[in-house]
Amino acid sequence: xxxxxxxxxxxxxxxxxxxxxxxxxxxxSFPTLVRDCLCPRCRERLEKGRLSEAKLVASxxxxxxxxxxxxxxxxPILTGVFRILLAGxxxxxxxxxxxxxxxxxxxxxGYRASVEVLSRLLKDEHYYGIRPAPD
Numbered sequence: 196x197x198x199x200x201x202x203x204x205x206x207x208x209x210x211x212x213x214x215x216x217x218x219x220x221x222x223x224s225f226p227t228l229v230r231d232c233l234c235p236r237c238r239e240r241l242e243k244g245r246l247s248e249a250k251l252v253a254s255x256x257x258x259x260x261x262x263x264x265x266x267x268x269x270x271p272i273l274t275g276v277f278r279i280l281l282a283g284x285x286x287x288x289x290x291x292x293x294x295x296x297x298x299x300x301x302x303x304x305g306y307r308a309s310v311e312v313l314s315r316l317l318k319d320e321h322y323y324g325i326r327p328a329p330d
Contacts, residue, residue: 208289208290208291209289209290209327209328210287210288210289210327210328211276211280211287211288211289211290211293211317211325211326211327211328212280212285212286212287212288212325212326212328213277213280213281213285213323213324213325213326214324214325214326215248215285215324217324217326218324221324223324225248225251225324226241226246226248226251228323229251229255229281232255232259232265232277232278232281233251233254233255233259234258234259234262236258237254237255237258237259240254252281252284252285253284255281255282256281256282256283256284259281260278260281260282265278265282265300266278266279266282266297266300266301267300267301268301268302268307272297272307272308272312272313272316273316273317273320273322273323273325274323275297275300275301275308276293276297276308276313276316276317276323276325277323277325279293279296279297279300280293280325282296283296287328290310290313290314290317291310293308293313294308294309294310294313
């Protein structure tokens with residue numbers, strides 16, 4: 196009997212990020228969506244002049260995400276995921292890492308951000324442009 200050639204290497208878990216191209220393809224405005232995430236100082240900078248998407252992400256990572264209320268239990272879970280990705284500079288993350296970071300920020304409410312819940316929510320996400328990162 197011939198031995199089957201089975202690939203037993205584990206399949207890497209998808210990593211997720213905010214696809215900024217998705218905003219252009221769907222006629223959405225990334226600056227408008229992140230405006231509510233900005234601290235007052237960064238919001239003022241945005242209103243005074245047009246900030247590039249890269250500068251917005253950097254401001255959110257370096258400044259706004261440092262505020263204790265940047266992610267709170269009052270926010271919907273997808274909003275929390277969006278903010279976790281912004282706080283990390285939009286570097287692609289696996290769901291396990293998103294879940295861990297969100298759980299830390301929610302102060303023990305990690306059950307709301309389990310990998311299973313996040314997987315179901317992100318599967319059909321059509322508001323924030325959160326997509327699997329290309330390999």
